[in-house]
Amino acid sequence: MNNVSVAVEIKKPKVILDTNAVIRYNDAKSLLQFSEVAIITKTVIAELNWLVSKGRIKALPHIVATLEVVEDIVEIHTQINVRSKIKTLSRKLNVPGLLGDGRIGTNVLELKLPIITGDRDFANALEAMGAIVRRLK
Amino acid sequence: MMEIGSFDFLTQSLLRLGSWKITRAANFDTFVAVDVNRNFQFNFKASDLLTDSCLLYYAFDAPGERVVLINAEGSCVYLLSLEEQCLKIVTNLNRSRFDFYNPGGLYHLALVQVDEDLLVIYEGGIVYLELKDRLKVRWSYQHQYLDWAFDKIEDGLVWYQSGQDERWGYRLADGKCIQLQQLGTRSNV
Numbered sequence: 109m110n111n112v113s114v115a116v117e118i119k120k121p122k123v124i125l126d127t128n129a130v131i132r133y134n135d136a137k138s139l140l141q142f143s144e145v146a147i148i149t150k151t152v153i154a155e156l157n158w159l160v161s162k163g164r165i166k167a168l169p170h171i172v173a174t175l176e177v178v179e180d181i182v183e184i185h186t187q188i189n190v191r192s193k194i195k196t197l198s199r200k201l202n203v204p205g206l207l208g209d210g211r212i213g214t215n216v217l218e219l220k221l222p223i224i225t226g227d228r229d230f231a232n233a234l235e236a237m238g239a240i241v242r243r244l245k
Numbered sequence: 246m247m248e249i250g251s252f253d254f255l256t257q258s259l260l261r262l263g264s265w266k267i268t269r270a271a272n273f274d275t276f277v278a279v280d281v282n283r284n285f286q287f288n289f290k291a292s293d294l295l296t297d298s299c300l301l302y303y304a305f306d307a308p309g310e311r312v313v314l315i316n317a318e319g320s321c322v323y324l325l326s327l328e329e330q331c332l333k334i335v336t337n338l339n340r341s342r343f344d345f346y347n348p349g350g351l352y353h354l355a356l357v358q359v360d361e362d363l364l365v366i367y368e369g370g371i372v373y374l375e376l377k378d379r380l381k382v383r384w385s386y387q388h389q390y391l392d393w394a395f396d397k398i399e400d401g402l403v404w405y406q407s408g409q410d411e412r413w414g415y416r417l418a419d420g421k422c423i424q425l426q427q428l429g430t431r432s433n434v
Contacts (some may be wrong), residue, residue: 128350131392134406155348164351165392169408199255199299205349227350228300244350 120145123242124216125175126225127155127208132244133171136224139242146224147176151211178215186214193233203229213239247363247376248305249356251317255299262305262312265327269295278327287330294323304356304363306376313363313374318352322365322372324380335380339369339387351391357398359417364403366395371403373420384420 121144129136130152140146156172159165190213191206209230216223216239225231226244235241252260260267264282269275274292279285293316294301300317310327313335322335343351357364362383365372370387374380392408402414402423414423 126350127348128353131351131408132353132394133408134394134396158346159348159391163389165390165408167409169392170410171408202345203349204343204345204347204351206345208348225350226353227348228298230349244353245355 122147122176122219122221124149124212124219124221124223125152126212126223126227126230127152127159127205128226129224129244130156130169130172130175131159131165132226133169135226135244139224139244145176147178147221148172149178149180149212149215151180151208153177155205155208180211181215181218183214183218186217187211190214190217190233190237193236194229197232197236198229200229205230209233213237246307247358247361248307249303249358251300251302253300254295260301260303262303262327263307263310265310273299278325278330280327289325289330289332291323291332293319293321298352302354302356304358309376311376311380313356313365313376313380315354315356315365317354322374335374336372336382336385338365338367338372340367341369355395357395359398364398366403371395371415373417384415386415386420386422 123140123144123146125136125146125148130148156168160167187210191210194203194209213234216234217237222240222242224242231241231243254269258268264280266279268277273295275288275290277286277288296316296319298316298318302315304313312325314323314325320338320340323332324335325332351368353368355366362376363374368391372385373383375383394406396404396406401417404414406412
């Protein structure tokens, strides 16, 4: 009888990192649970490139090269809802990162994945919309 | 012994520090401090203590009845002397106003006790505050890079790491920067 080997793909649970969580990856990785894999969306890459162009980070953080980058889910209604919720819950007149938050938040909600973020307004909005949020202190 | 923590004046109403209770008025710029043991109270005004964010970080020096207060997104380090009933600005932090085009959540603040003193570590730099006797800045360092992250305190140095895996330290005694080094190698300190 021949031996038959079966390859089983084990899907590791994924967690989305917000842009600030990539920048503070040393803090963010402590919020990853055993076997979880951190992923980022193309919006995060765009925001990091923006910060590089403005001289706020020297280059893309090394950790980016090791993270899986996923396409953004384009769901305009969810994007609008996320932005609206952030504006509703925030005291700020000018909320930074609203456009990117709408896109990243849509991925969190549509893919039903947890997110790690240090943005309190964003975290509050996503939690209010039913997402699992792990907050950077 | 210092008590370090954070307090959100938007969702919580009463900050307890030893025998003191601090609350804010509805206008967000007047505060009332009450010493419950002595049944004594005073008001202090700080119009920019609670600006965009209502999250305050504090370090309470109980014997001296002094509180270091910093808004999570604010530029001023305040000293509230409960004994002398006054609030003053100790130093300013190198903080940018992040606008619409920037990603959110770029502010970061941590207070770390070092013996009897306090380190203020934030996204734009680091400040060493001496708390003995009169509170003063021993040294400070400012930078523009958001991915320069505090790592640990070891060998009398405050260790930092960048997004490019470079490591370096600031000497606690005088703030001298010990040169950048690659991860995995240790330079002579």
